[in-house]
Amino acid sequence: MAKTYFIKTYGCQMNKSDSEKVAGWYEAKGWKPAKRIEEADEVVVNTCSVRQTAEDRVFGLINNLTKFKIQKLKCKMTMQNLKLIKPKIVLTGCMLRYPIDYLREKLPQADEFKKISEFSQGSKFVVHSSNIHAWVPIMEGCNNFCSYCVVPYARGREKSRHFKEIVCEVEELVKRGYKEITLLGQNVNSYGKELTNEKLKIKNNLDKKITPFAKLLFVLNEILGLEKISFITSNPWDLSDEIIEAMSLPKIDRYLHLPVQSGDDQVLKKMNRKYTAKDYLELVKKTRKRIPDIKIGTDIIVGFPGETEKAFQNTVKLCKRVGFTKAYIAMYSPRLQTAAYKLKDDIPYQEKKRRWRILEDLINKSD
Numbered sequence: 001m002a003k004t005y006f007i008k009t010y011g012c013q014m015n016k017s018d019s020e021k022v023a024g025w026y027e028a029k030g031w032k033p034a035k036r037i038e039e040a041d042e043v044v045v046n047t048c049s050v051r052q053t054a055e056d057r058v059f060g061l062i063n064n065l066t067k068f069k070i071q072k073l074k075c076k077m078t079m080q081n082l083k084l085i086k087p088k089i090v091l092t093g094c095m096l097r098y099p100i101d102y103l104r105e106k107l108p109q110a111d112e113f114k115k116i117s118e119f120s121q122g123s124k125f126v127v128h129s130s131n132i133h134a135w136v137p138i139m140e141g142c143n144n145f146c147s148y149c150v151v152p153y154a155r156g157r158e159k160s161r162h163f164k165e166i167v168c169e170v171e172e173l174v175k176r177g178y179k180e181i182t183l184l185g186q187n188v189n190s191y192g193k194e195l196t197n198e199k200l201k202i203k204n205n206l207d208k209k210i211t212p213f214a215k216l217l218f219v220l221n222e223i224l225g226l227e228k229i230s231f232i233t234s235n236p237w238d239l240s241d242e243i244i245e246a247m248s249l250p251k252i253d254r255y256l257h258l259p260v261q262s263g264d265d266q267v268l269k270k271m272n273r274k275y276t277a278k279d280y281l282e283l284v285k286k287t288r289k290r291i292p293d294i295k296i297g298t299d300i301i302v303g304f305p306g307e308t309e310k311a312f313q314n315t316v317k318l319c320k321r322v323g324f325t326k327a328y329i330a331m332y333s334p335r336l337q338t339a340a341y342k343l344k345d346d347i348p349y350q351e352k353k354r355r356w357r358i359l360e361d362l363i364n365k366s367d
Helices: 013-028 052-072 079-085 100-106 116-120 163-175 212-221 241-247 265-270 277-290 309-322 349-363
Strands: 004-009 042-047 088-093 133-137 180-184 228-232 255-257 295-302 326-331
Touching: 004 013, 013 042, 013 088, 013 116, 013 133, 013 180, 042 052, 052 088, 088 116, 133 163, 163 180, 163 212, 212 228, 212 241, 241 277, 265 309, 277 309, 295 309, 295 349, 309 349, 326 349
Parallel strands: 004 042, 042 088, 133 180, 180 228, 255 295, 295 326
Antiparallel strands: none
């Protein structure tokens, strides 16, 4: 009887894509997916480290999984026998930015700590969760070092996949019946900046001066059988005119996820975001002028150190002016290794919650 695996994924779409690779790794070895986490021989927990709440969920899951196994036992057993009954727990993903000794101390129930890159070795295919849509990572990591963000530490510096490799993957997906793709990256707008011209060879007549990401959108738009192209995430300071022009192509999704984080210039500066509220509003105006039916979503952090009520109200004003379709709103939590970790977390939880609720009701309220 084949061994079984179960993957529990936390965090962003990049983590979801990584979990599809992990599934491919297991199935290449002949393993089968378990229907329930409690029934698996191995449980892979693909972790997120962006906020403390994400890590807390991982601690809770692993503790509860172990307790569940103990409660399932109908008779007293030794710890040695218990190890034969409980599933092997493998921790992967962004929490591996921490030293292994630290993780072993915090999560003694975990049996193995394994980087995502270790799963990809020997895996010849990806198990997509949909028959018509596929995640397509085009780059990994980030060079921006926003003061609150752990991504450069968890995923490293920016590294783009070769242009031809991405195009070939999408062409192969279309041959297999996929109609929609989502291009993934921590900042897709900066795709290809570190690649050499040799790795960016494109057989078309596009102006060589336009950004690599814009070129990629133009080329993918020409693939017969592909019906819809989405992408996430975009940083405002890298959203060039060429990319906006490429976004007007017929197959490009009319949804742009453009994180603003705050509508206050002083807070943005402390966050190490490379724009002002005015810059952001002008970018939105420019985008909507070229693509009138575009819908815009965003990310916002409330309760960042030093965020006064006036600063928060500046964010509310910006949100009202933009009219976001949806927003992922987070309450600030200090993250080890980041520059903001040194700042005093001076906004009480209840106040963060109040600000979160105001924006949640403003942007994400039900129709």
